[in-house]
Amino acid sequence: MSRRKPANDGPCPVARSVDVIGDRWSLLIVRDAFDGTNRFGDFQRSLGVARNILSDRLRQLVEAGVLETRPASDGTAYKEYVLTERGKSLFPVVVALRQWGERHLFAPGERHSRLVDKKTGEPIPFMAPKAGSDDELLPGEAEVRKLT
Amino acid sequence: MSRRKPANDGPCPVARSVDVIGDRWSLLIVRDAFDGTNRFGDFQRSLGVARNILSDRLRQLVEAGVLETRPASDGTAYKEYVLTERGKSLFPVVVALRQWGERHLFAPGERHSRLVDKKTGEPIPFMAPKAGSDDELLPGEAEVRKLT
DNA sequence: TCAATCGGTTTCAATTTAAAACTAGACTGA
DNA sequence: TCAGTCTAGTTTTAAATTGAAACCGATTGA
Known part of the structure; x- marks a missing residue:
């Protein structure tokens, strides 16, 4: 529990x-859900996580409104877990993590999976926060304004 | 250990x-480090984390090349933890998390801290991955190409 | 209908975390 | 220089979390 x-x-x-x-x-x-995984067993096989932990995390994610369950689309009586709108809006988070990992966590020449535009097959360009204008915003150029 | x-x-x-x-x-x-925190005690007070855990995580982050230690800049004999280039490039990750949280984890009207452009004071616009063109790339429009 | 699979839950040992006490060097003031 | 305090940890111990495996009822496939 x-x-x-x-x-x-x-x-x-x-x-x-x-x-x-x-x-x-x-x-x-969430990453797997973006890749189209939506059944308990598929998550379990993909991640190799213990079932009880998976069960717990799925419940938490549903409670948090990131995933929701619905009857399986393939006719079987089981249910599937799909991203809600809230969950889908985690896309930039997953992409940011992916891009950071690609840049910094692979040896030069080491192969890794790639995120591409489905239509064109082109890799997705690096994502960065912009200031109001179009210039990339560097860490030093922003600050957190605490609420008054 | x-x-x-x-x-x-x-x-x-x-x-x-x-x-x-x-x-x-x-x-x-890492978030605190972006805000300028760099001393053990400051992290500890800011996060309320147990010292042994903080010690462990700082060591891990240094080992991972996200932070590095250097002698304190203020003359004292202590050291400080600062973001490396690798660490700084986590900026989009932190921004993505922040923006997701701002959007989805606060009640309407509830106040939260804000990330602003230091120069202009303007809030940072929402960050999203783009396809090759300038249009926002939606989750369904991308796919992971596993390495061959 | 019988066995296998699915989606969990339960149990229990092992790992991790948290809180607090402890240590040790650096600074402070008297 | 001596006591007291601050910083940056480490050690110790208890509590919480995790993971592996067993279990279970419902579903499916043969």
């Missing part, structure tokens, strides 16, 4: 996000 | 990234 800590209610959106998806499995479940 | 699991060496960059920063504290440490 998933022990939930005193539900992060601070003002920092990063902290709240981390509270929802900031563990090893949740993010990988 | 930080037990590291068999070091994720799969082809998925998301999995490798999650392996490095995919836990509650690491990401928040």
Whole structure:
């Protein structure tokens, strides 16, 4: 039974996000969901996670409104887990993680999977925050304005 | 003594990234580092994390090349933890998490901290992956090309 | 209908985390 | 220089989480 800590209610959106998806499995479940995985057993085989943990994480993600369950689309009596709108809007998070990993976590020449535009087959360009204009915003050029 | 699991060496960059920063504290440490925090005690007070865990995570982040230590800039004999280039390039990840949290994890009207352009004071626009052109790339329009 | 599969839940040992106490070097003020 | 305090950890111990495996009822396939 998933022990939930005193539900992060601070003002920092990063902290709240981390509270929802900031563990090893949740993010990988979401990644797989973007790849089209939606059945319990498929997540389990893909991730190699223990069933009880998977069960717990799926429940948490459903509770958080990231996934929802619906009857299986393939006629069987089982249900499937699909991304909600909220879940789909995690796309930039997963892409950012992917791009960081691609850049920094592979030896030169080491092969890795690639995210491409389905239509054109072209790799997705590097994503970065922009200032109001079109220039890339560097870390030093932004600051967190705490609420007054 | 930080037990590291068999070091994720799969082809998925998301999995490798999650392996490095995919836990509650690491990401928040990086967030604080972007905000200018660099001393052990400051991280500790900011996060409320147990000292041994902080010690462990800082060591891991240094080992992963996300942070590095250097003598304190303020004359004292202590050292400080600062983001490396690799660490700084986590900026899009933190921004993506922040923007997702802002959108989905606050009640309407609830206040939260804000990321603004230092120069103009303007909030940072929402960040999204683009296809080769300038149109926002939606989750369904991309796919992961596994390495051949 | 009988065996295998699916989607879990339960159990229990092992790992990880958290809290607190402890250590040790650096600074402070008297 | 001596006591007290601050910083940056480490150690110790208990509590929480995780993972592996067994279990279970419903579903499916032969």
